[in-house]
Amino acid sequence: MVTASAPGKVYLFGEHAVVYGEPAVPCAIGLRASVTAHEREGGLRIRADDLSLSGFTVEYDGDSNNRPDIDAPDSLVEAAMGYVDEAVAQVRDAADAPDAGFDITIESEIPLGAGLGSSAAVAAAAIEAGTRELGVELPSEEIAERAYQVENTVQNGQASRADTFCSTMGGAVRVEGEDCQPIDSPDLPFVIGYDGGAGDTGALVAGVRDLRDQYDFAADTVEAIGDVVRRGERALAAENVTEIGKLMDFNHGLLSALGVSSRTLDSMVWAARNADGLGAKLTGAGGGGCIVALDETPETLTALEYTPGCEEAFRAELDTDGVRVETE
Ligand SMILES: Nc1ncnc2c1ncn2[C@@H]1O[C@H](COP(=O)(O)OP(=O)(O)OP(=O)(O)O)[C@@H](O)[C@H]1O
Ligand SMILES: C[C@@](O)(CCO)CC(=O)[O-]
Ligand SMILES: [Mg+2]
Missing domain, CATH: 3.30.70.890 (GHMP kinase, C-terminal domain)
Incomplete structure (x- = not known):
């Protein structure tokens, strides 16, 4: 069983424009999402009590995608689960283990959908926890790239690398297209x-x-x-x-x-x-x-x-x- 965490972020400058190749400067902050991955015999079970869907546990196997038994519209449930689903797909791909099953537990201090990068933190932490659980250690650049692929898929091909690079590396970063760099920053209030x-x-x-x-x-x-x-x-x-x-x-x-x-x-x-x-x-x-x-x-x-x-x-x-x- 492995637990990994990743930080949320604020944008000092540049959100939205960064999707079209302009530069942006996000900064990681001290609110974190933690993801615990425990390998199991096939399938995927997710526990995400901080989700605004009042907390739920989902259990389904890779093929049938059984809908979780909760009182919320399908589109909301799918949107809510998309990041974790895609992160697990990245883990299976990175570890060359297409049939690996997991119990995933997510705990987060980052409010959802509020601009503090909860999706990127969950994606990066899930990829780190899942791959480590399978005995694979990815370089941080690869975690960032795979977390970006998660965001890009869920956001229908409209995402930048800014949130995911920032959450993976921490600190202040500069992202312009595929060029991602950590940068120096004074402590900002x-x-x-x-x-x-x-x-x-x-x-x-x-x-x-x-x-x-x-x-x-x-x-x-x-x-x-x-x-x-x-x-x-x-x-x-x-x-x-x-x-x-x-x-x-x-x-x-x-x-x-x-x-x-x-x-x-x-x-x-x-x-x-x-x-x-x-x-x-x-x-x-x-x-x-x-x-x-x-x-x-x-x-x-x-x-x-x-x-x-x-x-x-x-x-x-x-x-x-x-x-x-x-x-x-
Ligand atoms: N604690 C959590 N448990 C499970 N999934 C989470 C959790 N926090 C975030 N997520 C996933 O991230 C989604 C929210 O991502 P979204 O990109 O809309 O907002 P954000 O990342 O918080 O804000 P922004 O992208 O504007 O910085 C949720 O719908 C869910 O899929
Ligand atoms: C709006 C946006 O620029 C930031 C969301 O935190 C989208 C993205 O960069 O993927
Ligand atoms: Mg997001």
Whole structure:
């Protein structure tokens, strides 16, 4: 039995645009998903009590895909299970063990669908736990690549390597197309506001794609996000936190123009700005979920706590540990 964990992340800059080849800078944070894999005689049984489908246990064999007996629409169940299913497919492929069966247990501190990269963390941790359980040790680059394949399949061919590379490597990273690099970052005073909601990553990415196909100025907006990221990288290298904050504000405006913000995400961003934080933006796919702000003082945290629609506000720190084995 092997347990592995991987961190969630916030985007300092560049989500959505990264899907079209612009650079992005996500940063791993100290909230983790843990996956335990225990080999069994064929089939797959998944225990995922943190899933918003009120927690369920699923048991089915590889062929018949028996539907779990829970009171939720099929599409939701399939979407909820897609990442784990695909991660197990990657494990079987990597270990050359097409018939390997597993009991998988997932425990996670990362809210689902909220922009903190729960899917990437679950995928990376599941691949690490599953392959180790079969006695195979993958280099971290391969875990990242296989976790990306998981996201790409579930998001219907519309995913970047950013979330999965960040979750696998930890720390701050820069991703542009297939080029993925760890980068240096100062300790940034992240404050996260969470509205308790979720967005559907695949649907939000598809919405941006449609806008980009329809309007030249939407394509220009995606490129403008790339420009913000390039400036952001310079600010990061110079440890100029004030400039980083300003660029985060700009990045949020451009994401809003692309239709991926929401009323509560905007309210939380404005609460952070009014509290004189250094900058704030939505993080991840958007639609609902989390914003990330920068502030060393307690003001932004307090302001978010009093913002209608904000369910939870907390500080987060850059986590330099990527995917790791917890117990073996
Ligand atoms: N604790 C968990 N147990 C089982 N599956 C999980 C868990 N956490 C996340 N997942 C999987 O990840 C999916 C959510 O991924 P999605 O990409 O929509 O959001 P996210 O990764 O949290 O946010 P973003 O991609 O915007 O950063 C869930 O539907 C589920 O399939
Ligand atoms: C919206 C997106 O850019 C980030 C989701 O966390 C999608 C992706 O990069 O795969
Ligand atoms: Mg995701």
